[in-house]
Amino acid sequence: MIRASLIAAAALLAAACTPQTTTGAGSDAPMQSAEASACATRGGTMKQVGRMQSWQCVITYADAGKRCTDGDQCQGDCRIEGNTGVAAGAETAGVCQATSDRFGCHATVQGGKAGPTLCID
DSSP states (O other), X not given: OHHHHHHHHHHHHHHHHSOOOBSSTTOOXXXXXXXXXXXXXXXXXXXXXXXXXXXXEEEBOTTTTOEESSGGGSSSOEEEESOOOOOTTOBOOEEEOXXXXXXXXXXXXXXXXXXXXXXXX
16 A cells, blocks of 8 residues: 555646647647747747657748758758768759758758768757
């Protein structure tokens, strides 16, 4: 009986320490906050991203997918998406990134040359 009580108490304590990040039970929407309002004002959407599934403002760029050779040609970065195996320093072109979501694998293109491939969790 004492063991069951200890397990129940531990479960309640763990549940009390879990941060509330949604609008209600079972909801995937973030809580209304100043950050969410500011995100909407900038044309973004609050989304869960990365390995930790943290809520962040993700903005979709109008020039997404446009061919580029430098980040100055894009709203975001000029990238080669994925773990392509393109050698750093190789002459190449990329495409303008689709959103402000920084997670995943990509190589940034600057001055027509590929940077190292980075994978961000």
